[in-house]
Amino acid sequence: EAEVAQSPRYKITEKSQAVAFWCDPISGHATLYWYRQILGQGPELLVQFQDESVVDDSQLPKDRFSAERLKGVDSTLKIQPAELGDSAMYLCASSSVEASDLGNEQFFGPGTRLTVL
Amino acid sequence: KNQVEQSPQSLIILEGKNCTLQCNYTVSPFSNLRWYKQDTGRGPVSLTIMTFSENTKSNGRYTATLDADTKQSSLHITASQLSDSASYICVVSAGAAGNKLTFGGGTRVLVKP
Numbered sequence: 298e299a300e301v302a303q304s305p306r307y308k309i310t311e312k313s314q315a316v317a318f319w320c321d322p323i324s325g326h327a328t329l330y331w332y333r334q335i336l337g338q339g340p341e342l343l344v345q346f347q348d349e350s351v352v353d354d355s356q357l358p359k360d361r362f363s364a365e366r367l368k369g370v371d372s373t374l375k376i377q378p379a380e381l382g383d384s385a386m387y388l389c390a391s392s393s394v395e396a397s398d399l400g401n402e403q404f405f406g407p408g409t410r411l412t413v414l
Numbered sequence: 415k416n417q418v419e420q421s422p423q424s425l426i427i428l429e430g431k432n433c434t435l436q437c438n439y440t441v442s443p444f445s446n447l448r449w450y451k452q453d454t455g456r457g458p459v460s461l462t463i464m465t466f467s468e469n470t471k472s473n474g475r476y477t478a479t480l481d482a483d484t485k486q487s488s489l490h491i492t493a494s495q496l497s498d499s500a501s502y503i504c505v506v507s508a509g510a511a512g513n514k515l516t517f518g519g520g521t522r523v524l525v526k527p
Contacts, residue, residue, distance in 0.1 A: 301457070339418075339503055339517030340458070388457050402448075403515070405457030 299323040301406035303389050309412045315377035318409045322371070322391030328352075330403060331364055331374050332388040340388055346372060379413045386410050416441040418506050418518035426524045427494055435521045437487040437504030445507040449478050449489045452501045452520070461489070461502075494525045 302321040310316050322329050327348050332340035343362065345353040348369040357364065361380070366372040376383055390403040418439045427433045439447070446465045450458035462471040462478040464487070471478050475492045491498055504518040 337423075337519070337522075339505075339519050341517070342515070390457070402460055402463065405459070407457050408455070410455065 301389055301391055301404055303406035303409055305409055306407060307410045309414065310379050311414050312381055313378040315375065316379050316411065318374045318387050320372045320389030320406060322389070323393070323404055326391035326393045328392045329366060329372050330390040331372070332390065334386040334388055343374070381413050384411055384413045416508055416516040418504055418516050420504050420518035420521050422521060423519070424522040424524070426526060429494060429496060429525055429527050431494055433491050433494060433523065435489045435502050437518055439485050439504070439506045439516070441506040441508045441516050443508060444482065445509060447480055447487050448505045449476070450503040450505060452503055454500070458503055496525050496527060499523060499525045
């Protein structure tokens with residue numbers, strides 16, 4: 298069964314360091330999402346891609362976060378420099394339906410658990 | 415502002431018992447509502463999806479209800495099993511395209527033997 302792949306699964310870093318997360322969506326899925334989930338809370342959207350274009354990055358802290366999906370397939374989320382408050386689970390999701398259709402289900406990857414010391 | 419509120423925040427039930435989780439939303443325009451199950455350290459997995467015209471949907475021992483008038487949904491777990499221990503997240507889609515998601519904070523369920 299096709300799945301969204303993420304790596305690494307766990308990352309421990311010191312504050313002020315740079316970190317990067319990678320996501321490979323389900324093959325053929327045009328839409329890719331990055332979420333941040335703080336322990337005990339629901340996911341919050343950071344950035345949404347349609348193919349290689351950013352559709353929504355209104356909640357992305359652009360002073361330290363960046364995301365790219367250069368070839369419209371896999372994606373990288375980077376944090377530089379990392380802060381203590383960035384400790385969270387970073388989830389990637391993908392969907393196959395065009396943005397104009399109804400009921401597009403998002404399939405989530407296993408996430409990357411980031412701990413900033 | 416679109417919001418999804420879930421209750422309770424957490425609950426503990428004995429194996430074999432039933433439980434019901436609640437979701438209230440203020441999302442407009444409403445497109446659909448999903449319940450996700452999220453095991454610890456894993457990504458959420460969709461359990462059910464309901465559109466405006468549907469008021470109940472089942473997936474095995476999970477049954478979701480939707481009252482679009484009162485903007486409430488519930489997820490009922492029947493004959494709970496240890497593997498039901500997880501967080502359950504209510505997610506409401508908004509907009510004509512249904513691609514703007516608002517997530518609830520989740521309910522953490524612990525099933526004890």
